[in-house]
Amino acid sequence: MGALKLMKIEALILKRSPLGEHDRLVTVLSRDQGKKRVVARGAGKMVSKLSGLIQPYDRVQLDLWRGRTLDGIRGGEVLESFRGLRDDFKRIIYAACMAEVGEQLAQEENPDEPLYLLLLTCFRGLLRLKKMDLVLLFFIIRAMKVAGFLPAFETCSRCGAHFRGDVQFDLASGQVICLECSEGRGRMGLESASRVLLQSLRGVHPRELNTISCDPQRCRQLRETMLDFAEYHLSRPVKSRRFLDILD
Amino acid sequence: MARSLVEAKQRVQHCSICGNLTDADPCEICGDEDRDCSTICVLGDSSDVVAMEKTREYHGRYHVLGGVLSPMDGIGPEELRIGELLERLRDGKVREVIVATDPTVEGEATALYLARLLNPLGIKVTRIARGLPEGGDLDYADDATLVRALEGRRVMETDS
Ligand SMILES: [Zn+2]
Ligand SMILES: [Zn+2]
Numbered sequence: 001m002g003a004l005k006l007m008k009i010e011a012l013i014l015k016r017s018p019l020g021e022h023d024r025l026v027t028v029l030s031r032d033q034g035k036k037r038v039v040a041r042g043a044g045k046m047v048s049k050l051s052g053l054i055q056p057y058d059r060v061q062l063d064l065w066r067g068r069t070l071d072g073i074r075g076g077e078v079l080e081s082f083r084g085l086r087d088d089f090k091r092i093i094y095a096a097c098m099a100e101v102g103e104q105l106a107q108e109e110n111p112d113e114p115l116y117l118l119l120l121t122c123f124r125g126l127l128r129l130k131k132m133d134l135v136l137l138f139f140i141i142r143a144m145k146v147a148g149f150l151p152a153f154e155t156c157s158r159c160g161a162h163f164r165g166d167v168q169f170d171l172a173s174g175q176v177i178c179l180e181c182s183e184g185r186g187r188m189g190l191e192s193a194s195r196v197l198l199q200s201l202r203g204v205h206p207r208e209l210n211t212i213s214c215d216p217q218r219c220r221q222l223r224e225t226m227l228d229f230a231e232y233h234l235s236r237p238v239k240s241r242r243f244l245d246i247l248d
Numbered sequence: 249m250a251r252s253l254v255e256a257k258q259r260v261q262h263c264s265i266c267g268n269l270t271d272a273d274p275c276e277i278c279g280d281e282d283r284d285c286s287t288i289c290v291l292g293d294s295s296d297v298v299a300m301e302k303t304r305e306y307h308g309r310y311h312v313l314g315g316v317l318s319p320m321d322g323i324g325p326e327e328l329r330i331g332e333l334l335e336r337l338r339d340g341k342v343r344e345v346i347v348a349t350d351p352t353v354e355g356e357a358t359a360l361y362l363a364r365l366l367n368p369l370g371i372k373v374t375r376i377a378r379g380l381p382e383g384g385d386l387d388y389a390d391d392a393t394l395v396r397a398l399e400g401r402r403v404m405e406t407d408s
Contacts, residue, residue, distance in 0.1 A: 015320050056353045086353040089360035096319035103320075239322030246324075246361075 005066040006074065009033060012119055013058050014099045018044065026054045026073070027103060028062070031116045035106035038064060039072040049075075057082035057095050057123055084127045090247055091126050094136045097240040098122055101140060104234045105147045114146045121206045129210055133219045134201075138209055140226045141201045149233050150174040150202065156181055167195050169225055171232040186232070194222045220248060265336070267312035267329045269294040277301075277310060284308040289346045290333065290362065292316045292355065300348065303391045305398060308346075311336065316354040317361055325361065333362075337371060344372045346401055363404035374401040 011028035014035075019025040024043040028036050043050040050073055053060055059080035064071040085095040102119045106112055118139065125135040144150045151174055155162050158181035168177045168187040176195060177187070190198070197214050204212060227238055262268070263275035270276065277283060277297075287308030291297055297310050313328040336342065347362055349355035363373040377400030 017321075086356055087360075089357065089364060092353060092357045092360070093319055100320045237322075240319035242322070242324055243317075243319045 007064050007066070007071075008076075009036070009062050009064060010079065011036070011060060011062060012099075012116065012123070013054055013056050013060060014103045015056060016040075016043075016054055024051075024054060025070075028060075029102055029106050029112075029116055029119060031113055032111055034110040034112050035103060035108050037070060037108070038062070039067065039070050041072060043073075053078060055081075055083070055086065057085045057099065059120060082123050082127070085123060090132060093240065093243045093247055094126055094132055095123060097136060097238065097244065098126075098139045098143075100238055100240050101143055101230055101234075104230075104236070104238075105143055112146075115143065118142050118146060125206065125209065131210065131214075133216060133223070134209065134212065134214060137219055137223045137226065138201050138204075138206070140223065140230060141198065144174065144226065144230060144233070145202060147233075149229070152202070153199070163192070163195060166191050169198075169229070171229050174229065188225045188228060190225065191218075191221075193218055194225070197222055198226075262312075262314075266310045267294075267314055267332065268297050268310060282307075285341055286343045287346065288333070288336065288342050288344075289348050292349045292358070296348065296350075299394060300398075303395050303398070305395045308344075313349075313358070316349050316352075316358040318354045319357065328358075330362075330365075334365075337366070337369065342371060344374060346374050346376065346398070347404070348376045348398070359404065364406050367404075367406045373404045375404050376401045 009030045009032065011030040013026060013028055015027045016024045019039060022042050022044045024040040026038050026040050028038065030036050040050045040054050042048045043054055053073065053076055058078050060076055060078050062076040063074045065074050085091045098119060102115060106115055122135055122139040126132055129135055141150065153176045156178035157175035158177055161178050163178060166179060167190050168179065168182045169190045170177055171186045171188065176190065197218060200212055227241055231237055259271040260269055261273060263270045263273055263278055265274045265278040268275050268277065284307050288311050289300060289306060289308055290311045290313060291300065292313055292315060294312055297312060300306055311333050313330065315323060315328055317323060317325065317328070345362065345366055347359040349358045359375045366373050376397040
């Protein structure tokens with residue numbers, strides 16, 4: 001047997017689940033290697049040093065040993081604690097929704113730094129900005145954009161006409177279509193103001209996010225459309241979605 | 249011997265009042281007249297009841313949820329024995345609900361949810377202290393730690 005192979009990764013903790021009686025299976029989004037599932041041996045025990053290292057949403061540096069099927073956590077440190085996302089009900093739900101959509105869009109062993117940075121930015125945003133609903137909406141829109149599902153639009157993607165009034169959003173193509181061109185299934189109605197909001201959130205720099213104004217009702221409507229959009233492409237329900245209903 | 253083991257296993261069921269695992273319904277704790285019925289300690293699993301009983305410091309009643317809220321796994325209030333808890337609170341005798349779910353994000357979400365649900369009903373909701381290390385399991389905590397956590401419980405207020 002050769003020497004134990006070690007490696008270091010920087011990652012966001014997305015989720016933990018029990019593995020046997022004492023171990024935890026931890027899903028992380030790493031900066032350099034995409035989504036990874038790693039084992040934390042003994043992390044279920046009260047005295048475990050590892051349990052403090054795998055708290056959801058924290059940004060951590062992990063020292064991993066290479067395993068045959070799964071890599072294991074040997075140690076590491078918390079680089080940025082997101083404890084504030086674990087002790088407030090609304091933040092817990094919003095962060096869980098982001099983590100879930102992020103986890104589903106990310107692929108194992110497939111580097112996706114833009115998604116990593118987006119999620120990190122939005123976790124920070126949830127802590128720092130008052131408009132948490134806007135942060136969540138921003139995340140879903142940008143995550144779909146990063147994943148290549150949400151093309152840029154200025155005018156109707158079919159006829160090129162400038163938008164006047166309400167439009168339609170096509171779940172399959174992520175395109176925005178004017179009412180004159182609307183036909184077929186899988187389209188969601190989008191009010192004019194929602195289209196404008198979608199357009200601004202698609203392009204805004206995260207630093208400017210707090211300059212965008214939108215009423216909670218509008219935000220919620222567009223969030224529902226964008227979650228339908230995400231579910232369409234993930235081919236599975238976003239499980240944390242029902243918790244958003246508890247908050248509404 | 250093997251036969252009596254099978255029989256014992258068959259007799260184990262959930263107490264219809266508190267949800268704890270028991271061989272008699274209602275369980276020994278729910279049937280005990282001497283226990284304080286103005287306090288209910290809410291726990292995730294039956295194993296947590298064992299841990300709490302070992303401390304000999306708690307003399308109220310229990311309510312076992314059968315899990316904790318887990319947004320990412322889609323485990324919501326409907327999957328837990330929360331409706332049964334509300335039912336138990338209806339007669340107004342319970343003054344305090346102590347939420348002693350694990351110190352994990354799911355345990356905390358459960359506690360925060362219960363506070364949002366029960367505070368409007370005029371019931372004091374408390375949470376066992378954060379002396380417990382984050383991320384661990386309650387049933388691994390030693391007795392002294394658990395007693396300190398219980399004594400240091402804080403009132404959960406909801407602002408929204
Ligand atoms: Zn058109
Ligand atoms: Zn009982």
